[in-house]
Amino acid sequence: MSAPVKKGDRLVVIASSTGGPKALQSVVPLFPKNMPYPIVIVQHMPAGFTASLAARLNEMSEITVKEAEDGEVLQKGTLYIAQGGKQCELVQRSPGVYAFSENDKPPRGGLKPCADIFFESLVDTSLEEIFCAVLTGMGSDGTKGIQLIRKHKKVSAIAQSQETCVVFGMPRAAEAAGIVDSMVPLDHITETLLKKIGV
Numbered sequence: 001m002s003a004p005v006k007k008g009d010r011l012v013v014i015a016s017s018t019g020g021p022k023a024l025q026s027v028v029p030l031f032p033k034n035m036p037y038p039i040v041i042v043q044h045m046p047a048g049f050t051a052s053l054a055a056r057l058n059e060m061s062e063i064t065v066k067e068a069e070d071g072e073v074l075q076k077g078t079l080y081i082a083q084g085g086k087q088c089e090l091v092q093r094s095p096g097v098y099a100f101s102e103n104d105k106p107p108r109g110g111l112k113p114c115a116d117i118f119f120e121s122l123v124d125t126s127l128e129e130i131f132c133a134v135l136t137g138m139g140s141d142g143t144k145g146i147q148l149i150r151k152h153k154k155v156s157a158i159a160q161s162q163e164t165c166v167v168f169g170m171p172r173a174a175e176a177a178g179i180v181d182s183m184v185p186l187d188h189i190t191e192t193l194l195k196k197i198g199v
Contacts, residue, residue, distance in 0.1 A: 009076075009096070010037045010129040011122070012193060015115035017044040017137025019166025021053055023186055025060065027135070028079060030190035032199065033062040037131075039079040040068070040088075042115040044137065047085025054081040070102035082113040089121035098125060111141055119145025123152050131196055132157040133189055134180065136165040140173030147179055156196045161185045 012035075016023060020043045031039065043050065051067045058065035061079075068080040068088055080100070082088035087105040090098050101121075108114040119142065122130060130149055134142045134157070146157055157180045159171035164186035174180045184192045 009127060010131065010197070011074075011090075011127050012037055012039040012131045012133075012197070013115075013118065013122075014039065014041045014133045014135060015137070015142035015170065016041065016135035017139065017141065017167070017170060019136035020044070023135050023160070023166070024053075024057060026186050027133075027189050028057045028063070028065060029061040031061065031063040031079060031194075033064070033077060034199075035063055035077045035079075036199065037076055037197065038074040039063075040074075040082065040090075040118065041079065042082045042088060042113050042118050042142075043084075044111055044113065044141070045084035047083070050081045050084040057081075068100045068102060070100060072100050074098045074100070082118065085112055088113045088118050090118065090125060091121070092125045095126065098127070109139065109141065111139075115142040116145035119149050122149055127153065129154040129156070131155075131193055133193060134159040134170050134174045135186075135189070136160055136167055137170035138167050139169050142170055143173045143177050143179060146174065147177060150179060155179075156181060158182050158184050158189065158192050158196075160189060 089101040
């Protein structure tokens, strides 16, 4: 069994929306099963769809992929998909122990789950560094959240390049806000994240 995240550890977060489920098939299977940190994906989807997305990605991948469960403690080497139709937040239970809160807080900007809300929940944790990727999607979800955590923690962020997006809204907003280190084609997202992480 994988060990819980240790105090001062790091987290990988991916935000995606329109075109995301297909894009994730080019991203998730490239993560190795020995990932040193947990990965959380906030994909805009209604209730009932994220479990099947997680199951499909799990079949394609070496890393364990599952839908996040309320109260579940994050484990390294596991990739979690935030539940559709819920807001997903991270709660620190004790030093080095982080758990999901899958809750019924209202939508923000019509979004449930909302990546900004998840990012905001990281501020009060002892996680030291967050590795972020903003993928295809409408709107600007993720930008305000990454801006906020940059004030409190070390953040490395990339976004999907325009030519490989179904909708360039979310990556464009992140780029315009100056919060991403680079714009990366879809087929280089995982490789770029792994280089930043040092895997």
